[in-house]
Each structure stands twice: as structure tokens, then as C-alpha cells.
Amino acid sequence: MAGARTPSVGIIGAGHIGTTIAKIARRGGRRVVLSNRRGPDSLAAVVAELGDGVSAGTVAQAASADIVVLAVMWPDVPAAVEGLQWEGRIVIDPTNDFDPEDLRGRTSSEVVAELVAPARVVKAANTLGTPVLAAEPHQAGGQRVIFVSGDDAEARVRSCRFSRMAASS
Secondary structure (H helix, E strand, O other): OOOOOOOOEEEEOOOHHHHHHHHHHHHOOOOEEEEOOOOHHHHHHHHHHHOOOEEEOOHHHHHOOOEEEEOOOHHHHHHHHOOOOOOOOEEEEOOOOOOHHHHOOOOHHHHHHHHOOOOEEEEEOOOOOHHHHHOOOOOHHHOOOOOEEOOOHHHHHHHHOOOHHHHOO
């Protein structure tokens, strides 16, 4: 796809998962907007460490990226996404809920999908710890398997391509 624009990646949450996903997206050549609830100024050191191509933004700025990663703890999900515009977005959901009673018979991704409607939700990066996700893969020709699921085939493919590992295949 010559001349195609590289999708931007917005990350809501700048903890272990958020910064790890930012590193992966940068290895894939993506522009990244990293955000947290404390605001862009609180991310100066993290952004400096992550380097060129990563900027600090508000949660709304991160949520306006093409692909948005929801990298907050499960109990913080509703507050993190409230009031944001989700039209046309793909949301990668790496969250895990460890109390099934919170879900009332639904999957955590169904709950997230309701909260970020009409975004297309893809569940990914919730089965590997950050040290494994962050490490440069050396096995299998530099490829790593990350389980990805979602109802929208195009969203699954696009969410996988945000990293160099998937983009090179």
C-alpha cells in the first residue's frame, strides 16, 4: 500500500502495559500519543525515555488516534473512557477482570465494548506479562504469538499491524 498513512496509536494509561505497548508501537514505526489521568505534564520523563515518535497528550487526544490501547487497571476502565468519542476507532483491550461477579454473566470485552461504543474492540496483549511483551523476540525469526480476538476481522488485522513483529509478516 504505497503512500498509505501509518495509523497513529493512542494509549490511555502510562503504567507497565501502556509504556510497553508504546515501545512495541514505536518499533513498528507508529506515532504514539501516551496519556494518563494526571495529564501530559506528568509524562515528560516517560516520553523522553521512550524517544522520538512518542508524545504526551490528554486522554481525549490519545482517544482520537486511529488505534487506541486501553492500558488501565480493570476497576479504572469506566472512568478512563467516559465522555470520549469512539466513532471510527479500534480499541485494543488488554485488561483483565479478576472478579467474575463484576461482569454479571458477560465477558470483560463485552463490558468494554459497551463503554466505548461504537468503537470496534479487539482483545489482545492480556495473556503475556510486560517483560515478555517488551523483549525483542529472537525465536521464530523474530515473531511472537499474541492471541487476538474480536468480532470485526478488519479491526483484528489492523490492531495486529501496529507492531513491527506483525507488520513484517
